[in-house]
Amino acid sequence: MKNFKVKIVLFLGLMLSALACEEYLDVAPESVLTEEEVFSNFDNAQGFVDEMYALVVSYGFSGHSFMEYLMGDDAYNSGTQSFKYSVRLDRGELENWINNKYCYLGKDDHRGQDGSTNDAQPRRRPRVWRASMQGIRKANIVIRNRDLMVGLTEDERNVILGQAYFFRAYFHNEIMKFWGRFPYITRVFDGSEVIDVQRPDTYEECALAANKDYEEAIKRLPVDWDNESYGKKTLGNNAGRITKGTAYAFKGKNLLFAASPLMHFNNQPGIDTYTYNTELAAMAVDAFAEVLKLDGSVYSFAQNLEDYKTVFWNVPRNTWPGLEPGAKELIFAAPAVSHTGSTISFMSDGVPRDLARTSTQCTSATHNFIYHNFGMANGLSIEDDISEKYGPKTYDETNPFANRDPRFYEWIFADRDVLGTRASIPAKHRTIRLYVEDPDDNGNPGEHRKSNASLTGYMQKKFYPEINGEYHSGVGNNIIRRFTGMRIHVRLTDVYLMYAEALHVSKGANTAPASFSMTAEQVINKIRTRAGLPNIHPAIVADNNKFMDELRRERSVELSYEGHRWMDIRRWGVAHEDKYRIKTELRFDKAWSYFQEAVLVDRVCDYPKHYWLPFEQNQTQFYEGFDQNPGW
Structure with a gap:
């Protein structure tokens, strides 16, 4: 019979950092x-199961202090920063995931170690492959040990096994995504044993096993841990626990990904994004429907952009975002x-x-992503607005920051935006200045347009703290330590969009399914x-x-800078197209007498090679048949 070194956690919940747990293969005499x-x-x-929660990788926290978790066309890092995985992706060097220490995909943590689930810093925990x-x-x-659970009530046994089945599927999905x-x-x-x-020959085969x-x-x-006898021990501290809603959401996501063009065409030529x-x-729809039926009880759709802030960052230290009433x-x-x-x-x-x-x-937030996705206040994309097929043109080439989607102003810093007005903020830091002095970029850069700053003409502020119009600034409004963004x-919202x-x-x-009342048009x-x-x-x-183009654009804006983009453009089969491959900046002078798009990098991306990470070579040599x- 196997022995385990286990941290017995009487449901510490997951509210605080570092769900304390230890590697289950470690053995120590005092805790066998x-x-x-x-x-x-x-x-x-449950203490044993809790260790699986700590193996869930936080994409946003798992890098080095040189943060990067955005791998799509939405973000750019200078080509001189080759230690960043996004830069290696731009070069087509996907195999760099194996040795890269500064990315959530890296094989080892930033110290070159396996990573420990005990560590308070997510960057020192196992990354996606190992976790x-x-x-x-x-x-x-x-x-395997379900028959040993004789001392558990039926409900307790069910929730232990329910979490295990969920995590077995979830962790397979994490590998399958990449x-x-x-x-x-x-x-x-x-x-x-001989492995x-x-x-499998198809992605679908594995997805159906996860299903x-x-x-x-x-x-x-359970629908809600707080309502169960075993959840009473940590009443009110069960945020983050796996529930029916969680499982339905991932069931739908697994099926939608398997249905998507990249997986459907199974790496064969002739991929069609539609x-x-x-x-x-259709199976995914029914799974998502079960989650959406809980909107208004277990969950609540944020009703306005102000409430939305509590989903991203506007919650006190050491608490979960996305749990406030009206924006749960x-x-x-x-x-x-x-x-x-x-x-x-x-x-x-x-x-x-x-x-x-x-x-x-x-x-840096890229111009190409912002231009193609953050449209106009009339609800049209910039391309459709300029075409005048759907009404009078409102896009102004002499002021591309005017008349835009309200979310542009909520989540993007553009030139001349005001950071704050308080006297404690030095005047030169109150206004964002991102101009360059001439079209060829040979003059002095603007106040914040330089190395390690905005390389594109924009900054993204979706998770950046602000109180009554005063944004955090370490030079005069140091409020960032009050909040927990993640x-x-x-x-x-992601479930509605999927x-x-x-x-x-x-x-x-325009057709609703039998499982839920809303059509796709109504959701958008x-x-x-x-x-x-x-x-x-x-x-x-x-x-x-x-x-479909508009639906995808809506998803791109709503989930912007939340780390979904790279997966989306790959599963849609569009990552190799110019619109998604070429990253650009917006150049302009202080007076806004001109605006000029310029190419920053033309990402190396061929279908299907650069759509999947290569396996480490030794992983393909365990047995014959693992291609x-x-x-690669």
């Missing part, structure tokens, strides 16, 4: 428990952290050091209403492909 002891009672068993493999093994250990097809591992290997789990586990989890998990697996998409959008995230340096680095990632006064190197893995996407490809824009209009935009134009709704990803 047999498998019978681990699974003999609920507290021990997922450990998580899968832990989940299988729990499921590496693609992967064997679905359902047993515990002891090191002496014979074959890599079964999500279904098993849904059967066993072609999905409609059967899997949190469905699942990595454990919240109390390590101040980590949260400060994350919240100030889009703002340069000389403003934020942090050790963080600014990741990236949420899945929140309610539901609309899956529904549109399976039934069209609900989100636009919150932002202060008019409904989507009927002519756009009537064109299936055009509506490497295409092109």
Whole structure:
């Protein structure tokens, strides 16, 4: 019988940093428990399960202080910063994930070590590959020992197994998102066996195996831990626990990803961005519907942009965002952290050091992403507005920052924006100045347009603290330490958007499923209403492909700078197209007498090679039949 060194945590919850736990393969004489002891009672068993929560990787916190978690066309880091994985991605060097210490995808932590789930700093915890493999093994250990849970009530046994089934699927999904097809591992290997789990021929095969586990989890998990007898021990501190809503959300996400063009075409030529697996998409719709039915009870859709701030950063230190009444959008995230340096680095990632006064190197928001996605106040994209097909043109080439989507002003700093007006903020820092002195960029840069600052003409401030119009500035308004900003893995708006996407490809824009009352068009209009935009134009709704473009644009704006973009442009099969591959800046002078788009980098991206990370070479040599990803 196996022995385990286990941290017995009587439901410490996940409110504070560093859910304390220890590697389950470690053994120490003072804390050895047999498998019978681990699974003999609920507290021990839950303590074992809790270690899986600590293996959930926080993309936004897991880098070095040189923050970067945005890998898509939405962000740019200077080519001189080759230690950053996003720069290596731009060069097509995806294999750099293996040795990169400063990215959530790195094999080792920033010290070159395996990472410890005990550490308060997420950057010192296991990254995606190692954490997922450990998580899968832990989940299988729990499921293997289900017959030992004789000392648990039926409800307690169900919730232990429900979490294990969820995590087995979740950790497989984490690997699948980046590496693609992967064997679905359902047993515990002891090191002496011949590993014979074959890599499936299609992504769908693995996704359907995960779907079964999500279904098993849904059967066993509660709607709300606070309402259950085993949850009373930590009443009010159960945020972050896996629930039915969590499992339904990930069940739908797993199916939608499997239905998406990249996975549907299975790396074959002729990929079409508008072609999905409609059967899997319809299954995803029904899963998302079960989450949306909980809007108004377990969850609540943020009603306005002011309330929305509590979903991103406007909550006190050491608490979860996304739980405030009226904006309770949190469905699942990595454990919240109390390590101040980590949260400060994350919240100030889009703002340069000389403003934020942090050790963080600014990741610059790209002009191409902002131009193509943050449209106009009339609800149209800039491209559609300029075409005048849907009404009078409102875009002004002599002032590209005017008449824009309200979310542009909420989440983007542009030239001449005011950082603050307080006397304690030095005058030269109150106004954002991002101009360059001449079209060829040969003159002196503007106040904050320099190395390690905005390299593009913009800054993103989605997670950047502000009180009554006064933004954080380390030179005069040092408020950032009061708040806890963090990236949420899945929140309610994300589910609405995935539901609309899956529904549109399976039934069209105007047809509701039997499982929920809203159409895809109604969902998009609900989100636009919150932002202060008019409904989507009927002519756009009537064109299936055009509506999909608009749906994706809405997703791009709503989830901007939340770390979803790279996955989205890959699964849609568009990452190799010019619009998504070429990153640009916006050049202009102090007087705004000209505005000029200029190329920063033309990312190396070929389909299908640069759509999947390559496996480390030794992973493909365990047994015959584990093929490497295409092109590597």
